[in-house]
Amino acid sequence: MPIPEDRPIHLPASGPADRRRFLTVLSQTFLALWGLGAAAVVGAYLKAPEKREAERTVSAGLLADYRVGEGRLVRHGVTPFYVVRLDATRVLALSAVCTHVRCILGYEPARRTLVCPCHDGRFDLSGNVLSGPPPRPLPSYPVSVRAGEIFVQV
């Protein structure tokens, strides 16, 4: 229906009170959204990190690929470790980081010892210090063999 041209159109009045109300609602909305965002950031910061099984379990290869007595260095970030096959079924995992000044150890299969190239510290396959300056034994890690594959929990 067309609007007759002789009738005036009345728009709603907008005065300073309407603008003030609009700016108040706008600023409250902005502050509420900012508060939610800040709370989400703080919550994410305070939340404990999840320890996922898959991230902490490292494959060390197939058991059949290790000879009895053989040890291999597995480079896993800041926690490199040795996997040593003791016999037909038993495997162990020991830290490869010397407890003295954190040099990376070498493995001597003939003596079944871990040897530090820095100050000649020596460890047995239980992680015990045999000689040298290391102040503590080596940490060991749980090992499981599933479907012929070696998994180490670090």
Ligand code: FES
């Ligand atoms: S760093 Fe290994 S014995 Fe000193």
